[in-house]
Every structure is written in structure tokens, then in C-alpha cells.
Amino acid sequence: xxxxxxxxxxxxxxxxxxxxxxxxxxxxxxxxxxxxxxxxxxxxxxxxxxxxxxxxxxxxxxxxxxxxxxxxxxxxxxxxxxxxxxxxxxxxxxxxxxxxxxxxxxxxxxxxxxxxxxxxxxxxxxxxxxxxxxxxxxxxxxxxxxxxxxxxxxxxxxxxxxxxxxxxxxxxxxxxxxxxxxxxxxxxxxxxxxxxxxxxxxxxxxxxxxxxxxxxxxxxxxxxxx
Ligand code: HPA
Ligand code: MG
Numbered sequence: 001x002x003x004x005x006x007x008x009x010x011x012x013x014x015x016x017x018x019x020x021x022x023x024x025x026x027x028x029x030x031x032x033x034x035x036x037x038x039x040x041x042x043x044x045x046x047x048x049x050x051x052x053x054x055x056x057x058x059x060x061x062x063x064x065x066x067x068x069x070x071x072x073x074x075x076x077x078x079x080x081x082x083x084x085x086x087x088x089x090x091x092x093x094x095x096x097x098x099x100x101x102x103x104x105x106x107x108x109x110x111x112x113x114x115x116x117x118x119x120x121x122x123x124x125x126x127x128x129x130x131x132x133x134x135x136x137x138x139x140x141x142x143x144x145x146x147x148x149x150x151x152x153x154x155x156x157x158x159x160x161x162x163x164x165x166x167x168x169x170x171x172x173x174x175x176x177x178x179x180x181x182x183x184x185x186x187x188x189x190x191x192x193x194x195x196x197x198x199x200x201x202x203x204x205x206x207x208x209x210x211x212x213x214x215x216x217x218x219x220x221x222x223x224x225x226x
Contacts (some may be wrong), residue, residue: 039220
């Protein structure tokens with residue numbers, strides 16, 4: 001697991017304890033869509049930082065998959081940006097090191113959230129038949145792993161198709177009392193249990209068009225509530 005090496009350097013910035021809680025960057029420091037001005041508290045992880053960390057994860061993944069082709073299973077909708085950027089970095093690194101790994105990307109859609117609350121029911125929408133995973137080295141790419149319920153259910157489902165191996169890349173893992181850290185092999189950032197949006201993460205389908213990862217404000221929460 002590449003969890004520990006990043007939790008040390010990220011500790012100061014993105015780790016929970018309340019007094020050291022990373023407050024995020026002021027909105028004045030970066031650019032973002034004007035229409036979200038009142039809807040976000042702060043810029044929690046700027047887009048450039050996300051990109052650089054994603055490049056680093058691509059290195060780890062290349063090392064682990066070695067000569068195996070990668071069957072990427074992108075969890076929609078939230079995972080689409082992370083997945084696209086991660087696969088792009090894997091291709092660039094391959095090109096620069098003459099070690100091309102073939103990547104094939106398939107999509108799966110899950111839904112377990114209503115407003116900012118996790119619900120009990122997990123739905124796998126679309127692409128239930130994953131028999132193309134049989135014997136393959138699979139990389140599940142998910143934007144955020146919080147309770148771990150979704151990921152556990154998905155892993156169980158994927159295993160029934162008997163892949164050769166399964167790894168999980170999660171851009172964000174929320175720090176919760178009984179957190180699901182062991183489910184995620186490649187962790188981008190560990191963050192406190194706050195509702196974040198942007199970089200394809202949504203709140204009732206809003207904020208996917210924001211490039212940074214931001215903390216939703218009270219105003220934003222009210223404005224886009226269903
Ligand atoms: N933001 C957006 N979607 C999510 C989150 C979050 O913090 N947690 C689980 N799904
Ligand atoms: Mg969502």
C-alpha cells in the first residue's frame with residue numbers, strides 16, 4: 001500500500017485533528033467559476049496539486065502493474081476526471097520510459113448519496129456484466145472513498161468475475177473512526193470528514209465543472225438542496 005508514505009507529508013495539510021485542521025486556501029488566491037462564489041468556503045486542494053499527486057500515483061501504479069495491461073474500471077460520475085488524468089499520466093510515463101502498458105477503460109456507475117448524506121442503498125447503474133474482467137489486472141478508479149460501503153460492495157461484485165488482481169485508486173479518502181484505508185491501494189489525499197465538491201465531485205450534480213476540490217458552504221448546501 002502506498003498509503004503511509006503520503007500520510008506523513010500530507011499530515012500537516014490534510015489531516016483531521018481539529019486545531020491543525022487545514023482550513024483550505026482563500027478564494028482570493030485562485031480562479032474559479034464566478035457563479036460558485038458564495039457556494040464554496042475555500043479551495044481545499046488546488047487543481048495543480050491534484051494533478052501533481054496524480055502523476056505520482058501513476059508512477060506507483062506503473063511499478064506495481066509492471067508488464068500487465070491495465071483494465072481500468074472508472075467509477076462514474078465522480079471518478080471521470082481523476083480517471084482521465086491518471087490514465088493520461090500512465091501513458092505519458094510509458095512513452096517517456098519506453099514501457100508502454102496497454103490501458104483499457106470501462107465505466108461503472110454507482111449511486112449511494114442523497115444531498116450530502118450517504119444512504120443505505122447502493123445501486124450499480126449500467127454495466128452489471130463485468131465478465132470482461134476475468135483474468136485481467138484491474139484498477140478501480142474512484143474519486144472518493146468515505147464510509148467504504150460502496151467500495152466494499154463494488155469489490156465483492158468485481159471479485160465474482162475472477163480477475164487476476166484488483167487494485168483500488170482513490171483520489172480522496174475520508175478520515176473516519178473506522179476508516180476503510182485498507183480498501184484503497186493508491187490514496188491521493190486523506191481528508192477530514194467534510195463534504196467536498198469539484199474536480200468531478202458533485203453536490204446534487206452541481207460543481208462538477210469546478211477544477212479545484214473545495215469545501216461546500218452553507219449557502220451552497222441550501223441553494224442546491226433537493
Ligand atoms: N463530496 C461529493 N461526493 C461524495 C462525497 C463528498 O464529500 N463523499 C461521498 N460522495
Ligand atoms: Mg455524487
